[in-house]
Amino acid sequence: MKILVLISKVPDTTAKISFTENNTKFNTEGVQFILNPYDEWYALVRGIELKEANGGSVTVLNVGRADNDPIIRKALAIGADDAVRIDTDDLDALNVAKQIAAYAKDQNYDIILCGKETIDYNGSQVGGMVAQLLGLPYVSLATKLDLNGDTATLERDIQGGSEVIEVKLPFVASAAKGMAEARIPNMRGIMAARTKPLNVVQPVDAANATEVVEYSLPPSKQGCKFIDPDNVEELVELLHTEAKVI
Amino acid sequence: MAEDRFQAPDYYNVDELLTDEHKLIRDTVRAWVKKEVSPIIEDYAQRAEFPKQIIPGLAEVGAFGPYIPEEYGGPGLDQISYGLIMQELERCDSGVRSTASVQSSLVMYPIWKFGSEEQKKKYLPKLASGEMIGCFGLTEPDHGSNPAGMVTNFKDMGDHYLLNGAKMWITNSPIADIAVVWAKNEEGRIHGLIVERGMEGFTTPEIHGKWSLRASVTGELVFDNVKVPKENLLPGKSGLGAPLSCLDSARFGIAWGAIGAAMDCYDSALRYSKERIQFDVPIASFQLTQKKLAEMITEITKAQLLTWRLGVLRNEGKATSAQISMAKRNNVEMALKIAREARQIHGGMGITGEYPIMRHMMNLESVITYEGTHDIHLLITGYDITGIPAFRNDGKQFK
Numbered sequence: 001m002k003i004l005v006l007i008s009k010v011p012d013t014t015a016k017i018s019f020t021e022n023n024t025k026f027n028t029e030g031v032q033f034i035l036n037p038y039d040e041w042y043a044l045v046r047g048i049e050l051k052e053a054n055g056g057s058v059t060v061l062n063v064g065r066a067d068n069d070p071i072i073r074k075a076l077a078i079g080a081d082d083a084v085r086i087d088t089d090d091l092d093a094l095n096v097a098k099q100i101a102a103y104a105k106d107q108n109y110d111i112i113l114c115g116k117e118t119i120d121y122n123g124s125q126v127g128g129m130v131a132q133l134l135g136l137p138y139v140s141l142a143t144k145l146d147l148n149g150d151t152a153t154l155e156r157d158i159q160g161g162s163e164v165i166e167v168k169l170p171f172v173a174s175a176a177k178g179m180a181e182a183r184i185p186n187m188r189g190i191m192a193a194r195t196k197p198l199n200v201v202q203p204v205d206a207a208n209a210t211e212v213v214e215y216s217l218p219p220s221k222q223g224c225k226f227i228d229p230d231n232v233e234e235l236v237e238l239l240h241t242e243a244k245v246i
Numbered sequence: 247m248a249e250d251r252f253q254a255p256d257y258y259n260v261d262e263l264l265t266d267e268h269k270l271i272r273d274t275v276r277a278w279v280k281k282e283v284s285p286i287i288e289d290y291a292q293r294a295e296f297p298k299q300i301i302p303g304l305a306e307v308g309a310f311g312p313y314i315p316e317e318y319g320g321p322g323l324d325q326i327s328y329g330l331i332m333q334e335l336e337r338c339d340s341g342v343r344s345t346a347s348v349q350s351s352l353v354m355y356p357i358w359k360f361g362s363e364e365q366k367k368k369y370l371p372k373l374a375s376g377e378m379i380g381c382f383g384l385t386e387p388d389h390g391s392n393p394a395g396m397v398t399n400f401k402d403m404g405d406h407y408l409l410n411g412a413k414m415w416i417t418n419s420p421i422a423d424i425a426v427v428w429a430k431n432e433e434g435r436i437h438g439l440i441v442e443r444g445m446e447g448f449t450t451p452e453i454h455g456k457w458s459l460r461a462s463v464t465g466e467l468v469f470d471n472v473k474v475p476k477e478n479l480l481p482g483k484s485g486l487g488a489p490l491s492c493l494d495s496a497r498f499g500i501a502w503g504a505i506g507a508a509m510d511c512y513d514s515a516l517r518y519s520k521e522r523i524q525f526d527v528p529i530a531s532f533q534l535t536q537k538k539l540a541e542m543i544t545e546i547t548k549a550q551l552l553t554w555r556l557g558v559l560r561n562e563g564k565a566t567s568a569q570i571s572m573a574k575r576n577n578v579e580m581a582l583k584i585a586r587e588a589r590q591i592h593g594g595m596g597i598t599g600e601y602p603i604m605r606h607m608m609n610l611e612s613v614i615t616y617e618g619t620h621d622i623h624l625l626i627t628g629y630d631i632t633g634i635p636a637f638r639n640d641g642k643q644f645k
Contacts, residue, residue: 014253030259032261070266070269070270073266073267073270077270077274184274184277184278184281184307185270185274186274186306186307186308187271187274187306187308187312187321188306188321190267190270190271190274190321191316191321191322194267
């Protein structure tokens with residue numbers, strides 16, 4: 001069984017966010033980066049679990065420059081067998097998906113997994129686009145993934161309940177909370193990661209289809225406004241005119 | 247204890263001096279500590295009990311003998327990796343770091359450096375995996391800062407050695423499977439012996455009632471005519487220099503560990519001061535609070551740079567004992583002062599187990615005394631720069 005896990009590098013959740021170039025670029029100065037938690041905790045770990053149960057291999061794939069290697073090494077330390085980095089950056093979601101599809105199309109992966117979204121841009125686009133480009137079925141936001149021969153059973157949270165889906169291999173799925181329990185690498189894994197292959201691949205020609213015009217930060221937190229318990233009218237008025245929630 | 251919300255300060259971007267693997271190792275230990283140790287440590291410290299169940303995890307994250315080569319079951323990491331692991335463990339609790347320090351620097355290190363090939367193969371892999379826990383016997387009830395005066399001794403009985411004496415303040419002793427014991431032979435020369443639990447006449451009574459390092463076990467080692475097989479003598483080195491080189495390794499780890507404790511106190515104090523409202527404003531807005539916090543981060547940053555440089559020197563095999571003494575002394579005092587200041591910022595909450603402050607503070611009272619007291623380390627620096635040892639004042643140093 002060949003499993004491909006798509007991994008991204010994202011700013012640490014505690015990073016201070018700011019922008020440069022007229023609010024069109026994310027300012028990476030002083031920012032610590034981590035492996036996208038949805039990719040790491042759920043997609044990668046479930047991929048490794050499936051490999052451990054069924055044999056085969058787990059490859060992690062990242063689109064980015066050499067400064068992404070630390071997060072790739074971490075994925076290898078957690079238990080991926082090898083890694084591919086497509087050496088390019090500044091791509092939009094479709095372009096990233098095209099790069100991945102161009103690499104993956106001849107590799108005969110049985111399962112392609114990614115996190116349900118990256119925690120920076122929250123696009124949730126790449127998994128679906130890769131599936132489309134490869135002509136494979138796509139199951140988004142799966143919270144459970146089990147295999148039975150060449151059929152996978154996935155669960156998804158839906159409004160008021162859950163949905164169970166069966167799909168034949170090969171397929172693409174995005175992983176949400178619940179699919180696996182995060183693994184902390186151990187020292188053996190870290191040592192093994194030193195010598196696991198990390199293949200750097202050149203990108204294919206593809207153009208971005210979208211352009212970011214502007215980023216802006218959410219309004220800063222306002223202080224609490226206390227209203228006398230007897231003054232319900234003022235509360236309703238403020239919720240309507242100031243907070244604009246009713 | 248409340249949720250572990252630790253965020254490591256790095257005011258001078260010291261991370262840029264580390265390799266990607268250093269950071270992966272550190273972040274791995276940090277994540278493991280947050281998941282497995284932080285939620286239980288306060289409870290174990292309050293009950294004065296060592297959380298034995300963390301031993302396999304400590305082994306898995308490489309906390310036992312990180313620099314021991316792979317052929318003996320270790321990961322073969324460099325000294326900065328060792329330091330970072332100790333920093334992350336002590337960030338949680340000095341007692342947990344002590345357990346790992348002793349296993350690594352005081353048990354595995356002497357077996358690796360001075361042991362026979364058979365001893366290395368017999369003990370090191372099991373110590374690295376946590377299957378075996380070790381302790382180190384140098385200090386005696388009447389010989390702390392002056393270990394050369396030790397009275398524990400062994401006699402050559404032909405087919406074995408006969409060991410007599412007692413050791414005091416021994417981290418891990420009540421749970422240890424083996425003890426690396428330093429004792430004098432009939433000529434008064436200090437040698438290391440590996441004593442195994444179960445040898446007749448060897449007991450390890452626990453020391454109770456500590457107000458410090460409550461989540462680690464401390465005890466005595468008592469040798470009453472213990473027959474030690476001859477093959478258990480460490481053949482590689484004798485004299486006081488042998489145990490002192492182990493202490494160099496342990497003190498190096500403590501210099502890093504203390505930064506962890508200081509970071510935890512600072513991080514908690516910074517967060518608390520921004521959340522705690524008095525006179526309608528966060529107490530972080532008061533100059534006296536800012537002075538405390540600003541001085542804390544200054545001292546932590548200085549200590550980080552000191553240990554980083556010491557780590558580079560140690561990786562190159564160039565760090566002197568006196569340089570290690572300076573870092574141990576400086577950083578532990580720094581951490582203790584920060585713990586006390588952080589305690590004040592936390593007000594009454596700093597007294598309780600809701601916050602780690604008081605536990606760190608009490609732990610550090612041991613750390614500033616063990617592995618060379620604060621004053622002795624000062625005298626080591628004094629000796630190093632003047633050439634005159636001031637450890638004894640009977641005038642003999644001038645003869």
